[in-house]
Amino acid sequence: MQNQELEQLRYPIGKFQTPPAISQNDLENWILVLEELPKKLEAMVAPLTEEQLETPYRPGGWTVRQLVHHISDSHHNSYLRFKWALTEDNPVIKPYNEKAWAELFDSRTAPIQMSLDHLKAVHAKLVYLIKGLTAEQLQRKFTHPDGNQESTLELNVGRYAWHSNHHFAHIAHLIEREGW
DSSP states (O other), X not given: OOHHHHHHHHOTTOSOOOOSSOOHHHHHHHHXXXXXXXXXXXXXXXXXXXXXXXXXXXXXXXXXXXHHHHHHHHHHHHHHHHHHHHHSSSOBOOOOXXXXXXXXXXXXXXXXHHHHHHHHHHHHHHHHHHHTOOHHHHXXXXXXXXXXEEEEHHHHHHHHHHHHHHHHHHHHHHHHHHTO
């Protein structure tokens, strides 16, 4: 497989691009993505067989099962980051080793319904929180220690909407390629 093909499989919707200015429309669209992801993801993966859940979305990539568990784990961490930024002054967040988490026993073997249910709850809480934030609160920041990357909560909404679409596309493209 050529590098360009592999890159397309890794980033089917492209990499996250920070908009020069975030409009109210951007924010509303991102919130809608977060609101709809749990239902859309469950509808897409629930019919898959155990064998299909064990299929990597690309050569050397995570299985569908690992992706579902990763989305749940990642968005749980994101929810905590929102809470920290709202209650602390530009906190340095704790990163997590997502590759190591994806290799843990639960991520490799647990029924996906556990993470689908968790994702429903986390997204319900996250979306409710975001919708209640003021414009000033959306400008609150946290810092990721990798490169001292500072982020506003507003930008983080966009980042996790992209993350939702990114991994959804991994699974959708696999299903399409395999004719499931």
